[in-house]
Structures are given as C-alpha cells and as structure tokens.
Amino acid sequence: MEQDDRKLFVLDTNVLLHEPLAIYSFKEHDVVIPMTVLEELDQIKDRKSDVSRDARVAIRALEDTLGGDTTPEQIINGVPLPSREGHADAIGSLSIFPDHLVDFTLGALPGDGNDNRIINTALHLQNLHHPRTVVLVTKDINMRLKAKGAGIQLVEDYRTDQLIDDIRFLSKGFYQFQGNFWEHLNKVSTERHGRHTIHEVPLKDLDNEPFYINQYLIDTESDFCGRVTERSDTHLHILDLGRERLKNLEAWGVKPKNVYQGMALQALLDPDIDLVILTGPAGCGKTLLAMAAALELVVERNRYDKVIVTRNTPEIAESIGFLPGTEEEKMMPWLAAITDTLEVLHKNDVNPTGSLNYIMDKANIQFKSINFMRGRSIQNSIVLLDECQNLTASQIKTMITRMGEGTKLICCGNLAQIDSNYLTAVTSGLTYIVERFKDFEGSANLYLNGVVRSRLAEYAEEHL
Template sequence: MDSGSALRVEKRPTQLKSVVRKTYVLDTNVLLHDPTAVTAFKENHVVIPMTVLEELDHIKDRRDKTVSREARIAIQMIDKVVDSASPQEIQEGVEVPGSELEGMSSGTLAIYPDQLITDDADIPFLDGTQDQANDNRIINVALKLQSDHPDEVVCLITKDINMRIKAKGSGLMHVEDYRRDRVLDDIDLLAKGYEHIEGDFWSTISEVDTLREGDVTLHRIPRASLPHAYPNMFLHDDQEFMAFVKRVDKEFVYLRCDSRDNLMHKRFWGLAPRNLEQAMAMSLLDDDSVDMTVMTGPAGSGKTLLALSYGLHAILEQKKYSKLIVARSTPPIAEEIGFLPGTEEEKMAPWLAAFDDNLEILHGTDESCHGSIDYVKERANIQFKSLNFMRGRSFNNAYIIIDESQGLTQFQLKSVISRVGADSKIVVLGNLAQIDNKYISPLTSGLTYLVEKSKRYPHAGIMHVNGIVRSRLAAFAEENL
C-alpha cells in the first residue's frame, strides 16, 4: 500500500451480551426483613417455596409480635401478584407489576410445591430431620432448580449465615445475603454529622461570598470545595474555625459560622456538654428546623442523657411539646410483654430502666431524688411505649425518643417514623456495635439505612457521639474487651 492511499477502517457493530435471567429462591427471613422483597429482583424470576408460606402462616398469628405484622404484609404482597392466576401459572411464574426494566420483560413470581420433592440419587438433597426440616426443604428447592436448569443461575437468598454455609456445602453454586437494604459497603463510611478538616479550613477554599438572610450571615462556597457536604452537618478544623452547613444546592454550600465556646455553653435541664460531639448534638436537638435527630455512638457516650435532658428542657421550660414518649422494641427473649402484670409503662419498665438511671443523674443532687423524678415524670407527661404497640397511632405535639434502634430493620423504623404527627420531634438512638438480632448486621441495620437516607433531608440531623463519658472502665471495656 503506497503512502498516498487512505486507510480503511471497517466498522463492526458492537455485540451486546444478552442479560442472563436469574432465578432467586427466597428464605422466610428475607420476607420478614423486607415484606416487599418480591418486587426487589426486577426482571428476574423469584421462587417462594411452599415451606416459606407455611412459616409465614405460623408467624402471622403470633400475638403482639413485631414480626407478625411483617409476615401479614408479605403474604398480602404475594397475594396481590398471584391473586387471579391459575394454579399452573402460579407454579410457572406470574408477572410482578412494576418490576419491568426498559426494553426488558417483567419479573415473575412462582410458588414451588416443595412437598412434592422426593429423594433423588442424582441430587444431593438434605434430609428432612425435624430440627432442620424447614431450612433443608428450602435449600432442596434451590438444589432441585439448579439440577433441572443447569444453564441458568439459581441463587438462594437468605439472611441466615449458617443456612448459607449449608447450602454451599450441599453443592448450591450461588448463595447470597439479601442486599437491597445495604446502603454502604463499609460501616466506616457511615455519615457522622460532622467533618474535621486538617490545618486551616479557609486555606483550602478558593472563593467565598457573604450574604445576609434575616439576622444570619452565611458564607457561600463552591460545592466542589465540599463535595460531600449535606445539610445540618458541622465543620471544624485544627484552628478556631467552626461552622454549620445551613443548606446545600447544586452549585454552592451555605455555611453559618459558629464558635466552640457558644456550643460548649449550651445547657439542657442543668446538663452541660462534656465534649464537642455532645455540644454539636445538643445544637441539633435545639434546632427548630430539625424534625428528626439521629444519634449513633458507643455505650456510655451520653446519647440517652442528651435526648432526655433536651426533652425535659423543651417540655417543662420552653413549653414546645405536651408529652415525652420513650419507646424501644422489646427483645425476642422477652417474649410477649402482654403476659407481664401491670400497665404498659410497668410492663416496659425492665427494658426502659436506662431512662430512670438518666433521670437519677439529672436529679441526683436534689434533696429528694425519687420525689423529683416522680414529679418530673408527671409534669413532663413521660409515657413509656413498646414499638410493637405504636403502629397505627399518630403522635402530635410530642417529643419522641426511640432507643436501641440498631436492632430494627429499615421497614420497622419507617413504620415508626411515619407515625410522627404535627408539631412533633423525634430522636432516634442506637449503637451499631450492640446488635442482638441474628439477621441484622451493622451494614443492614435500619439505623444505618436511616442515617444514609436522611442525611440530605434538610429537616434531619445526624450526630455520631463518640468518647465514653460514663467512666474510664466503660471506655476500656468498649475499646478493648
């Protein structure tokens, strides 16, 4: 080819790989964790073994149990999909409304009659011993589908770690945890509500404008200078700089400068902050534009004390609210509090003793400590509730504290927060290092989900309160034991 001739480049169309449609077998705990899980797999095929329906049927009739509501909602979701389908269609797969992706077919939902599975020498079925019968039957459905469709991806979805190990050990190629509710890949990335800038903050800013809004002076800086900023977070550096992110738009971040002295001089019901994080948390609690404050942190960091002291301050001194509601979920080991004697408050007493402890801290120097506590409980209209009994109610003109929220799913937290009525404030407390729910990890906790989903909401505040203030022994135990 001579140098004057043009090179010809043959253009070939790019070959797109076809999307492999997967089959997902769901365990019961997935539907209890997220009752809407049948809609989470988009264009893929979802299989629910008959054993799962049987387990949901047993759970839905449990009296006053948190999970019974989730079981009923999951059953209703399944019923909406398969309601008008024939038995044959239900076994083959019924289209799930709203699951289609652009240019692709809808996802489907099928019920698998696993009671028909019999021993097959070619498939390594697990036995049906009584102790493990249900888990084994669900695993066997996935093994059967994998054998019948060797060219397809068949995946068991379960939140039970031991069940995942058993399934893999039995020859199932694909086993996964339920990840729809996972908003982070690493818990260390969880928003803290503040950011520390090394050195001098202003030396990192190329341009700044100053504007006046009412009686507040705001500094407007380019969004690119603080790409991770979100409303109601704090900024501080190694110098004296301290600022609060008032709001964020597409181009700018608006800062309200503050001082550490102002923050450290806040007082709620006689309580003073012991460190900067407590002071920032107190500022968020006292902000009328913040309807929900989420406080995370280790045991002994003062979360409960801060929330309670502000509640007494806001109700008895500022007259902002008419009642203080303290709620938490009773742990599974407690069984049903309905069997305990007394009123709802008396039934909840074993799990809300921490609040009595904190009331003693606030009134420990009074001449008659217990008399003061009883007086404050009555004057502030403090009501102790179980989360299991809060659903279906609305709370207006109330200050609400949700304690020990780290063991709740995102669905459970949503159902509680949606109960908050007009002129109310809610404070959600939790320690992600103390999760006692075997199906929830720090990454899948409803508290983690709430922090990440609400951090950009202009009427929510987040604060990770670190630094153990309970005692030096508590600090040692938290860090070393």
C-alpha cells in the same frame, strides 16, 4: 432474553418478613417460593408480634399474583408478575415449589427442619435447571453458611435496601478539616441574620467532599465549628456556631463534654430540626443528651407537650404480655436505660426519688411499646426511639410516619450492638435512615466520638 439468562431466585421466609414486596425486586428474573416458606408465613401471621403484619402483607402480595383463575400447574411452572406502581422493571415470574412432595436424596441436608428443607429445595432446583443460575436469598447468616456447605453455588443476602457496602463509609454527620478552616479559603462573604452569622464559602476552596444540609464542619486547629444550612453548585452557606459556644450549651443541667456532644445538643435543641439521629459507641452520651434535651424542651421551654419513649427488643412481642401491670409498667424492664438516665440527671437533688416522680409527671413521660405505635398520629411531642439499630428499614419507616405536626423524633443506636439474627450494621434500619435523610433540611445526624461514661467503659470500648 433466553431462558438460561434469567436467574432463578429462591426466597427464604425472613426475606419476605424483611420486605413483604420482595418478589418485585428481581427485575426480569424469576422468583420461587418453597411451600415451607408459605407454611412459616402462615404460622407467623396470627402471632401477636410486629412481624405478623409483614407476614400478612407478603401473603396478600402472593395472592395478588397467584390468585384468581390460576391453575395448580401454572403456579408450579410460574405466573408472570402483575404490573405494580414503582416496580415497572419487575417482569419475571413467580412460582410455588411443592418441596413437601419431593424426596430429597442426593447431597441433601438431613432432617425436617424448615431451613434444611429450603436449602434442599434450592439444591434440587440447581441440579434440575443446570446450567441456569439458581440463587438462594436469605437474611440468615448461618443459613447462608449451611447452604454454601451443602453445595449451593450462589447464596446471597437481600440487599435491595442496603445503601452502603461498608459501615466505614456511613456518614458521621460532621466533616473535619485538617489545620485551620479559614486558611483553606480565598474569599468569604459574611452576613448577619438576627443573632446568627452566615458565611458564604466557595465550594472550590474546600475539600472535594459531597457536603449536605445540616452537616457540621470542624477543624483541628481553630475554634471554628459551623453547620451547613444551604448548598448550591458553587457555594456553601455555613451557620457559624463556634466550638466554645457549643461546649457552653446546657440542657437540664447537662453540658457537653466534647465538641461532638456539643454538636448533638445543638441539633437536639434546634426547633427547626424534626429528626435527630444519634449514633456512636456505648457510653458516648446518646441517651443522656436526648433525655436532657427532651426535659429542657418540654418543662423549661414549653415547646412540646410530652415525652414518649419507646424501643425495640427482639423478644418484646412475646414477653410483654406475661408481665404484670399497665403498659408503662410492662415496658419498664426494657426501658431501664431511660430511668437510669433520669436518676443520673437528678442524683444531686435533696430528694432524688421525689424529683424523679415530679419530673415524670411534669414532663408527661410515657413509656410505650413499639408494637402499639402503628396507626397512631403523635402530635406536639418529643419521641425518643432508643436502640433502633435492631429495627429494619420498614419498621423504622413505620415509626417515622407516625410523627405528626410539631413532633420531634430522636433516634439513638449503636451499630456495634445489633441483637437481631437477620440484621448487620450495613442492613440495619438505623444505617438506612442515616443515608436516606442526609439531604433532608429537617434532619441532623451525629456520630458521637469518644466514650464519656467512665474510664473503664472507655478502655473496654477501645480494647475489647
């Protein structure tokens, strides 16, 4: 490949924090790390925060490439990336650009801000290597706008872990047939397996859709509701659930208010499903259903030993240490949504406060910070991960890999309420796991249509 055909990718710090091994994601092209990025990684690696680990992993990856007998001249000119398992196509080079030694003048942004220095580096390299393609890669939306305004021709988001281009194409976990489901079919084979009824349906009679395991099926006219249990090249095996039966499900006194909540509750109560992902607008019942199912499974059915509740908030790493009390007490301000839900579940009791304290103890409900979940192996528990739209793919992978034998993980999130500066609906870790776990027989994903919190919340969701 000619030198001019190989692109030059300039990486921002947030790319390496999002994916510490991002230097291996650019195939035959070359990667440049400005010195300012190293300085930012150095400041972050010692913080008491979740991203500090990612900073250290990124620094070690850079050391593996640039360490040893490499001379300063080679580091500036570019060192070939070493071979790494799973990254055989990464055959470009890695270099460090000493932006602190360059006097940026022509078209440069003013000031010594780190973002401006990185933009000025990309602009300098674009002028220096013309006509070679230089691309600035950053997760910061505002920085992309500034870079475009400063004259950088190509500015991109880091999209290696992005599985869809439009959030409208994200799987909802169910498929709705128009009309009556049974009218689509020419031949159906039905069998009884204990209490369950399984229909074997020819794929050629159904809509041309990529059906997947544990996807729910409903229609617009009949009482039909089913869940895909198996798929072959020619047939679907569908567990018959029935819309009315779903609406009559109950967990800790809570009954579904619509068929979507019914499907979600069925997945939450199914012992064969280890991961349940609930998405949907504010007020659709995600947290309420998850807590009701957790209490039902722990207290009434004795299937699990405890409930662990955790969530991510952007400022939690810096703020939690300054609050008084134990870890649970420190976490309470961020987990008020959970305690509010528990109060709703027991508001009609004679002594709601007493009931709440009794259930907290009986169900062994524990509030944990996500920062202290690394290295744990959680056994025979229900783990509720709330507000996980703010997690990156690597962070949510860390959480899922903590789950041990006999543990059920419930992930709840609303992709319209992302607080992170570097995440969008299509790059959120929540979107990532919805797509990645579609074909896993131990997981189910449900988008809860409809706001049931109140008519005020419903109107706000539709009109604001």
